[in-house]
Amino acid sequence: MTEKNNQTSVLFVCTGNICRSPTAEGVFRQKVEKAGLEKRILIDSAGTIAFHTGESPDPRSQQAAKNRDIDLSDLQARQINTEDFDNFDFLIALDRSHLEAMQDRAPANCTAQIRLLMDFAPNAVIEDVPDPYYGGPGGFEDVLNLIEDASNGLLQETRKKLNGIS
Numbered sequence: 071m072t073e074k075n076n077q078t079s080v081l082f083v084c085t086g087n088i089c090r091s092p093t094a095e096g097v098f099r100q101k102v103e104k105a106g107l108e109k110r111i112l113i114d115s116a117g118t119i120a121f122h123t124g125e126s127p128d129p130r131s132q133q134a135a136k137n138r139d140i141d142l143s144d145l146q147a148r149q150i151n152t153e154d155f156d157n158f159d160f161l162i163a164l165d166r167s168h169l170e171a172m173q174d175r176a177p178a179n180c181t182a183q184i185r186l187l188m189d190f191a192p193n194a195v196i197e198d199v200p201d202p203y204y205g206g207p208g209g210f211e212d213v214l215n216l217i218e219d220a221s222n223g224l225l226q227e228t229r230k231k232l233n234g235i236s
Contacts, residue, residue, distance in 0.1 A: 078231045079112040080224070081158040082187070083168045087117030087147035089203050090164040090213055092127040094187060096140040097217045101225050111228050114158070118171045120149040128203065134210035155180045159231060162187050162224065165198035188216065190223030 080098065084091035095115035102111045117123075126132070127142045135142050154161065155176050161184045163169035172184050188194045199216050202209030 076232070077110050077112060078160070078228050079158045080114075080160040080162060080228060081150070081154055082113075082115040082162045082164065083118060083150055083172060084115075084164040084199075085117055085168065085201065086119055086122040087115055087149070088122045088125055088128045089131050089201065089210075090199050090217075091115035091117065092142050092145045092147070093131050093135055093140075093210075093213055094162070094164065094199075094217045094221070095145060096135050096142045097214065098221045098224065100140050101221050102228075105225060105229075107229075107232070110232055115145065116148050116150040116154065118150060118168055122147040123149060130202070130207060130210050131213075134207065134214055138214060150175070152177070155182055158182050160185065160224070160228065165201070187220045187224070189220075190227060191216070191220035192223060194219065 082091040082094035092115050095113055099113050102108050102113065125147045127145055132142045159182055161172050161182050163172060163186050166186065169184065169186055176184060186197055187199060188197050199213055202213050
């Protein structure tokens, strides 16, 4: 859908859309802006459940991101919906449970790439971005490090899509 407008789009997905996926949205948005591609790469985030719909990101996520000059304060949690499978080119799961949930919900004609975020981190030794919700502040820093690393690879991949390279 977005290719018609010479754009591509990315949706980050975690469980409740208050920790990992809004952090990924903020980190990736910053990288896209630094690359001057903010008009060509559309970015959003969602959760597999609706438990936190309408809430802001977890204050610990916001603080960890703010420490790196990333502002998450304007984001609000939402649940992934059927239209997202048509509206986004990349549906990026933060862990395997999110990947499986999206694969189970994807319509048969889904053309979006449904992938794990850590697939874009070539030197990663883990597949899942761990959930920092029940831990301390260090977990949120670890999540940011993983997301920043993988976002570099994702940016390369979205650039390829924008340039028509498969």
